[in-house]
């Protein structure tokens with residue numbers, strides 16, 4: 216891989232060229248390795264003209280900036296997800312330049328596909344037939360789907376609370392699923408032992424240096440889809456901290472090869488019931504283990520595995536961490552669905568809730584160009600929205616026709632439906 220210079224330990228700064236390492240041999244498990252590229256070699260391979268002519272609607276259009284030796288032809292179509300200018304929410308918030316990157320439209324419906332497909336390609340490079348990971352849900356279902364496509368097997372460790380939609384999804388893809396009695400921390404520890412014992416390919420974002428390289432393509436796409444024009448703010452939800460760092464890395468790489476000459480300010484959103492990054496950032500203390508109390512399961516991470524890098528994405532860009540309550544998350548999810556037609560899962564809605572809070576508390580300016588990354592699809596955990604939506608009216612055909620008859624003077628069917636809704640609410644109260 217002559218596009219790659221070396222792997223560098225994020226703790227001790229030692230460099231390595233052995234690409235089968237997961238973590239730093241000196242620092243052990245906490246010594247996450249970072250991929251460093253030969254930017255001068257990549258620069259002529261990734262110009263605006265070349266990208267314009269590239270017809271691949273997937274992350275492999277950026278292959279010179281990816282840690283792979285060959286570009287596979289039979290993967291699922293990962294990436295090149297929609298980048299929408301806000302239709303109604305921007306006007307509601309009085310923002311002129313609000314955008315949504317809808318990564319819920321990836322093949323298994325979350326941003327994790329960007330990492331999983333790279334993990335699968337690396338496993339094939341290393342002649343490994345079985346890939347394993349622990350996950351709160353999305354990394355697992357994503358790995359299962361991408362592996363199924365490429366004929367690889369998966370062993371997956373999930374915490375008990377993994378939402379049923381995600382669990383059924385990974386089982387449908389044929390994964391070997393182990394539901395650990397306990398939380399994500401327990402699932403992670405269990406996976407570690409089994410992966411070591413059976414020498415499986417490891418898709419744990421906490422360990423594997425290549426996953427962030429896959430995830431960073433979300434930033435590469437945002438920049439390209441915005442025509443390489445400056446972007447002021449990026450909002451993204453934070454669990455392990457790997458995704459937010461990958462956003463930083465993507466923009467960093469683009470600066471290095473001269474495709475852009477700005478860095479956006481990056482805002483990390485956490486749930487109030489599980490906010491180790493926020494607390495550490497706010498108090499300028501090391502990250503401390505916390506409870507995992509939030510409906511946003513994908514960001515309920517009590518011991519984040521990317522503490523240093525996750526913090527760096529925010530501090531280096533003079534961003535902020537912001538916390539939001541579960542109620543705010545659900546409200547934001549409902550608002551995004553109603554105002555933009557984008558239905559997202561709670562962890563993704565946290566980013567939207569963070570945006571709303573940032574606007575209301577003047578953390579960002581309403582004239583700024585602002586992008587919210589929608590990290591996962593609402594159908595993953597559709598039940599979460601159940602407590603907040605207005606339910607369907609439930610009525611017999613005859614009763615409905617009678618009510619319509621009686622409402623001759625009501626101008627529209629939507630008014631009649633709303634009338635019936637009000638009656639039902641009064642009745643139930």
Ligand SMILES: *Cc1c(COP(=O)(O)O)cnc(C)c1O
Nearest residue numbers: 353454455456457458513590591
């Ligand atoms: C994984 C995930 C996140 C957070 O990513 P981290 O790397 O854990 O910080 C946010 N939203 C969704 C939907 C996810 O699946």
Ligand SMILES: [Zn+2]
Nearest residue numbers: 224227239242
């Ligand atoms: Zn080290």
